[in-house]
Amino acid sequence: xxxxxxxxxxxxxxxxxxxxxxxxxxxxxxxxxxxxxxxxxxxxxxxxxxxxxxxxxxxxxxxxxxxxxxxxxxxxxxxxxxxxxxxxxxxxxxxxxxxxxxxxxxxxxxxxxxxxxxxxxxxxxxxxxxxxxxxxxxxxxxxxxxxxxxxxxxxxxxxxxxxxxxxxxxxxxxxxxxxxxxxxxxxxxxxxxxxxxxxxxxxxxxxxxxxxxxxxxxxxxxxxx
Amino acid sequence: xxxxxxxxxxxxxxxxxxxxxxxxxxxxxxxxxxxxxxxxxxxxxxxxxxxxxxxxxxxxxxxxxxxxxxxxxxxxxxxxxxxxxxxxxxxxxxxxxxxxxxxxxxxxxxxxxxxxxxxxxxxxxxxxxxxxxxxxxxxxxxxxxxxxxxxxxxxxxxxxxxxxxxxxxxxxxxxxxxxxxxxxxxxxxxxxxxxxxxxxxxxxxxxxxxxxxxxxxxxxxxxxxxxxxxxxxxxxxxxxxxxxxxxxxxxxxxxxxxxxxxxxxxxxxxxxxxxxxxxxxxxxx
Numbered sequence: 383x384x385x386x387x388x389x390x391x392x393x394x395x396x397x398x399x400x401x402x403x404x405x406x407x408x409x410x411x412x413x414x415x416x417x418x419x420x421x422x423x424x425x426x427x428x429x430x431x432x433x434x435x436x437x438x439x440x441x442x443x444x445x446x447x448x449x450x451x452x453x454x455x456x457x458x459x460x461x462x463x464x465x466x467x468x469x470x471x472x473x474x475x476x477x478x479x480x481x482x483x484x485x486x487x488x489x490x491x492x493x494x495x496x497x498x499x500x501x502x503x504x505x506x507x508x509x510x511x512x513x514x515x516x517x518x519x520x521x522x523x524x525x526x527x528x529x530x531x532x533x534x535x536x537x538x539x540x541x542x543x544x545x546x547x548x549x550x551x552x553x554x555x556x557x558x559x560x561x562x563x564x565x566x567x568x569x570x571x572x573x574x575x576x577x578x579x580x581x582x583x584x585x586x587x588x589x590x591x592x593x594x595x596x597x598x599x600x601x602x603x604x605x606x607x
Numbered sequence: 608x609x610x611x612x613x614x615x616x617x618x619x620x621x622x623x624x625x626x627x628x629x630x631x632x633x634x635x636x637x638x639x640x641x642x643x644x645x646x647x648x649x650x651x652x653x654x655x656x657x658x659x660x661x662x663x664x665x666x667x668x669x670x671x672x673x674x675x676x677x678x679x680x681x682x683x684x685x686x687x688x689x690x691x692x693x694x695x696x697x698x699x700x701x702x703x704x705x706x707x708x709x710x711x712x713x714x715x716x717x718x719x720x721x722x723x724x725x726x727x728x729x730x731x732x733x734x735x736x737x738x739x740x741x742x743x744x745x746x747x748x749x750x751x752x753x754x755x756x757x758x759x760x761x762x763x764x765x766x767x768x769x770x771x772x773x774x775x776x777x778x779x780x781x782x783x784x785x786x787x788x789x790x791x792x793x794x795x796x797x798x799x800x801x802x803x804x805x806x807x808x809x810x811x812x813x814x815x816x817x818x819x820x821x822x823x824x825x826x827x828x829x830x831x832x833x834x835x836x837x838x839x840x841x842x843x844x845x846x847x848x849x850x851x852x853x854x855x856x857x858x859x860x861x862x863x864x865x866x867x868x869x870x871x872x873x874x875x876x877x878x879x880x881x882x883x884x885x886x887x888x889x890x891x892x
Contacts, residue, residue: 497692499692499694500695500696500697502688503688503694503695503696503747504696504707505658505682506656506682506684507707507708507709507750508682508683508685508751509682518698522696522697
């Protein structure tokens with residue numbers, strides 16, 4: 383019998399992470415695309431770290447920072463009564479670190495690809511940076527925007543190592559699809575593992591295909607043919 | 608009245624130089640800014656618009672845009688700017704491009720009528736020709752009724768016919784709105800047609816300032832015709848030499864003596880002039 387809970391959990395996690403990351407990455411990516419500061423390479427390197435680090439390293443540090451023994455973990459537990467490890471909240475926090483570059487990088491290159499004169503024309507028209515961001519920059523980089531949102535979502539659905547370390551495998555709380563498959567393989571329930579894996583492959587393909595189809599169409603539209 | 612006294616260190620393609628400009632411009636004037644590339648013309652426009660910082664003072668119609676203590680932001684300067692690459696908002700229709708600046712539908716309609724853009728108002732910028740795009744850009748720059756209109760080589764990407772047409776449209780709009788205008792241009796005929804004053808920049812400084820006639824007509828003394836061109840080649844034909852010179856879009860041949868050839872270098876600028884003779888002039892088709 384197919385249990386849908388791990389999938390629902392995966393999508394809930396990915397959806398929340400994408401929303402939070404979008405709000406956090408927008409100012410960061412905008413700043414990185416516009417700045418000439420010497421700090422830029424350092425910020426870019428830090429942002430890109432999760433791509434190269436093994437998930438176990440990210441998982442270990444997040445556990446270390448969020449556990450009761452750390453100042454942050456104990457602060458949240460004492461004052462708000464919130465545990466920051468081995469629950470859904472901890473998964474969201476961990477995913478935000480893990481997927482950060484997948485949101486920031488496409489947004490940054492999207493912003494960089496927008497004609498600078500177009501942004502300046504907007505400032506000259508009396509519009510603030512915020513108005514320019516939402517009414518000129520973002521609408522003129524829809525493919526980059528789409529890529530950032532979808533790839534972040536898909537990447538979060540596909541994470542495994544960090545989730546396992548920070549969240550464990552609590553059914554209905556932290557047992558997402560990828561962890562569920564791992565467990566089926568461990569107990570040699572290959573039938574369920576096959577089923578879950580096939581569903582993951584199919585869904586991932588559909589998501590990626592829709593991104594590429596959308597971008598293909600947009601590029602055609604914006605190149606003016 | 609616009610008073611400009613600014614200074615800025617530049618690290619340009621031709622090495623370091625100092626932009627130092629001190630001029631006054633009357634209200635309603637149409638000023639052409641010309642000079643070799645890299646002489647600081649575009650930077651000058653960007654400093655005026657507030658897109659780049661510089662030391663000094665800028666006063667427009669009694670209002671201080673910038674002094675040693677403070678500078679008002681680009682958003683508050685009330686300028687119009689026409690870019691060489693049009694810089695239209697590609698996500699908006701022609702009409703939306705104008706209304707984004709100022710939701711004044713009446714003014715937009717009036718501008719469309721003056722430039723015959725009415726039929727194109729619902730089109731997206733990427734479906735327009737270069738000339739049409741620049742007309743939209745020109746209209747957009749006038750939507751906030753600017754105190755100062757700045758144009759950075761607005762017509763240089765267009766072909767000759769389109770340029771002529773746009774020039775007369777710029778004239779129409781200038782007559783209608785009387786906006787004080789500074790336009791960067793390399794085209795003497797364009798400057799002659801549009802501007803009532805020419806500033807020549809070199810190495811960050813204004814080296815010549817006058818009417819188009821006094822600055823552009825470079826005849827001196829008794830010479831009646833004088834053209835500046837580029838010497839492309841010198842060909843020996845029997846005992847004489849023929850110099851091939853590019854003047855504007857045309858190539859001309861000039862017979863030169865053996866002595867003259869010694870003083871000429873290929874690819875250098877030359878001046879062709881002649882004294883007493885009677886040219887005949889007929890209208891070309």
